[in-house]
Amino acid sequence: MTSNNQFKNQHDSADDLESLLTKFALKEHSEADLVKLSALLSESEHARWSYIHAVHLGEGIKGWSQTQGVVDIWAVLNLLHESDNLQDRELASHLEELAVDDARLARGPRLSQQVRAAHRQRGVNGRNWWQTVRSWQKAGLAVAATFLLAVSFWQGFRHEGDVSTIDEEFFARNDAVIPNVEYTLSDSENVVARVTSITSDVAWTHGREPRDFLMRFRPGDVVGMEKGLLQLEFSSGASLIVESPAMLQVTSATSARLSRGRVVGRADNGNFTLLTPTANVVDIGTEFGVGVSNRGTDVTVFEGEVHVHSLLGRVEAGSMQRLQTGMSVLINPQGLSNSHSVSHQPHFQRSFDRSTRILLDENSVSLLDLIGGHDSTHTQIAGSIDPKTGYWGRPPWMDPHRTKAQRGDTQFAQTDWNSMVDGVFIPRSNAREMQIDSDGHMVYLPPNSGSTWGPIWARRRFDPIPEQALFSAAHQGYWGAGTLSQVVDRLQQTRDGLMGLHANVGITFNLDAVRESRSRELAYFKAIVANLASSPRGDDPKANSVADVRVFVDGKLRYSRLQFGSNDGDASILVELTHEDRFLTVVTTDADGDPLFDLVVLIDPVLEYEPAKPLPSHLEVFL
């Protein structure tokens, strides 16, 4: 025997042994294999040790397995799928035989390259989220060239407190007087404004609390405050800081009505209209302050130009005054105007810098803020995403007084309003593979009903939580709008707030974009997961339904919690992130084929950065 032959025989023997040991380990051996193994073990000490190690490995795995919980069979499916595509071409043919969607498989790599390129581009030139929100406003709303403030004074304004009377009379008159001002009340499906900041001392006017759990406003919604300060952001880009006591009605994306209180408005595009109870209309550009009190309406221009139209009174009715930076005017209840300097005007709160504002954690990004519609540098009170389309802020249901399940269309919907939110989806009902990120990663998810309830939402905690604003019996089951008492209760127990993922939704975050936002590497995804499942009808057997949660990173399962209900309590999610990880996906599915009452929430979800590296000592001198 030559040395080459000897080597070949040894090699073959090692292969035989390994192959045999695997067969035994997996209980796939035959009687002939046993004879063969016996011979090999008798001949070689190395073979005996390999055999002993293989057996002990199996028993060790078995011992470990028996200490674990429920097996996620769908995770296994995903593992095999990954093996099929990446490691085992031979097995890919089996997949085809099993009628796996060939077209989808074939599309994967091409999609991946295209999307990756597009995504990187987007990461650099991330589109402002409002740009998208604005796009769905353009069709129905005229945009004025300047900021328009319509001020009308209601003659009986001194009768404060009778809010509904004020509104009805005031609005009825102004609707007739200002025909060119558009505030389309019929467009009630669209959210046109939202609360972005709020002070902790806010006290709502009874009956005028924000009805929406996520603090969003549709045309016609009224908010009243007796105490505190809030900031409203309109989808047109305008913002208002509202100082109490105040009563404000949102009328469109570019207009609102102030019947009492003070506001500071800013509209860089100069396209906003504010109405007050006096019969005056004021056009305004950039930043202005308006105060409505018993003495009339004070208008102050901090920057830009304001046009004030008088709609009430004797002399100036119908006329217009132009106010420039630093000018102000008082329109009294008789419709008479008196110009005076800014120094005589009431103090306006021009920035939202109360100490009660939520502080941003410099070492982490809250997913609540990303879902809230902003980047990683600002906190957001609330926000929501339609899991089917990826649209921000728009309610995914048709009837605001009735909940409806929403069926998925089996597609991954990429979002374009925030570069850190990659996209959303409703898992396929038939357990076929599904794309879960814009890089084209495909996973298998378990069979489910294929439908979900309401939006993916986020809501930050702030104290005190206005009870009426959060919980309304008329909106029981109205996931993410009016809401359920257990959601409110749980919100009060959080550090940051809640993210709502009703069963059968998925959302993917772009980790690269999150890194780029602060030029820091990510270390962990952390959250607590719970199912707040409960039926408003206490005797409903589905009240304790169960759901599954899985966390994927680039299509690989990193965490799962299965078949858990409200009685199973909380569980911590800790997913370690590497520098190469690009997409983090959180998916919920109904574990029992029924999405009813599967109220899954992530508590205080954050992407945590690696600790900041200290500056080199020679640079510290510059600080």
Place this chain on the structure above:
Amino acid sequence: MENRKSESSKGHCKTLGADQFVKLLLVHESRVRGFVTSLMIGSSDGDDVFQSSCLAAFRKLETFTYTGDSPDEEFVRWVCTIARYEVLQIYRKRRTSRTLFSSELVAELADMQIQYSEQLGSRAEALAGCIQKLSSREQQLLRLHYGQALPIAEIAKRINRTANGVYKALARVRSRLLACIQHKLKLEGLSS
């Protein structure tokens, strides 16, 4: 037995109470099972032998003494020695069977494991760390096959995959674990 004082001294030798016996058996069950399985390959009597070995060890508990700081390694060796006897008893009863190893091979395998019990203990510890390094999906696959004792064909049926695919996936995970254990032991200077 229950009232027996734990770790009472017999000179330098220490003994175990029943509660410690149970605790140690639970901790090292996999190692003892590994020992028995390695000698009983191809037989369905592994569980019975494991149980009879444990019972025999419990009956002889008063005879067990250890001298080290911890009883673990000596305990495993002692139980395995008892199990070796139990296995050989089975072999004697089924001398004609061709599905089992020869008595000589069984004795050789048993001696190796008893002699190098501590090394196998290190491997078991390394395995625990290596399993944690597996992806969640790989862990799930192991749990399905080992924890729920599902045959490969059954797993394949449940997830609508080929048995070949499941087999290869499991083989890959096992191979990764073996490599990981070897790597860990090498780092700790325990590699053979």
